Amino acid sequence: MRKYRISKDLGEMDIDVIHGFICQSYWAKNMPKSVLQKALAHSLCFGVFTDANEQVGFARMITDRATYAYLADVFILDEYRGLGLSKMLMTDIISHPDLQGLRRMVLATRDAHGLYAQFGFKAVPNPEVLMQVWQPDVYNVSPSPC
Numbered sequence: 001m002r003k004y005r006i007s008k009d010l011g012e013m014d015i016d017v018i019h020g021f022i023c024q025s026y027w028a029k030n031m032p033k034s035v036l037q038k039a040l041a042h043s044l045c046f047g048v049f050t051d052a053n054e055q056v057g058f059a060r061m062i063t064d065r066a067t068y069a070y071l072a073d074v075f076i077l078d079e080y081r082g083l084g085l086s087k088m089l090m091t092d093i094i095s096h097p098d099l100q101g102l103r104r105m106v107l108a109t110r111d112a113h114g115l116y117a118q119f120g121f122k123a124v125p126n127p128e129v130l131m132q133v134w135q136p137d138v139y140n141v142s143p144s145p146c
Contacts, residue, residue, distance in 0.1 A: 003051045004085060006092040010040060013047050014055040021058070021075050023139075023146035026110060028073070030139040030146045039073075046093055048076065048085050056080040057089055065098040071107035086112075090119050 007013075018040070019033045028036075040060065048057030057076040063069035071093070076085045093099065106124075107116060124130060139146075 004056070004083075004088065005049050005051075006089060007047045007049055008045065008096075009047075010045055012049070012053075012055075013040060013045055013058070015040070017055045017077075018047075018058050018073075019146075021077065022073055025073075025075070027108070028139065030141070032139065032146075035139070043072075044069075044096070044098060046089060046096075048080075048089055057085050059089055059093060061093065061096075061099060063099065063102070067103045069099055069102055069105045071105065074107075074112075086115055087118070090115065094119050 015033065015037060019031075019036050022028050022036055023031050023033075039062075043060040043062050044065070045060045046058065047055050049055055057080065059074040060072050061069045062072055074086070074089070076089070099105070105121075107121060109116060
């Protein structure tokens, strides 16, 4: 039986695996690797690894580690889904010492509401107070950097 572990060591993260998934995702299609590397360097990262040290999942928290955190770029590779790894990953994230006592923790998802609800995330009751600068095509340049 295969075992899995979570690492928070940025040096262990496999940028090729992470970029390969993220640059094809609906939320960050065509993100250049250099942008992703910068994002990872300024985030609290969580990688899911097999007992053979292959990276099969990832998530990152964009946070000041005192008051606010935004959960981003969460994924488990397709062939490893259904093994409970997303729950294992979320349990590790939610229990991380630097993420305790925050006033607000948020995320955006198109299709995983059920997973996140198990960890206390709820729809924003007053979305009218939220604002954003939205540039959905910021990574869509020719030729594709992905």
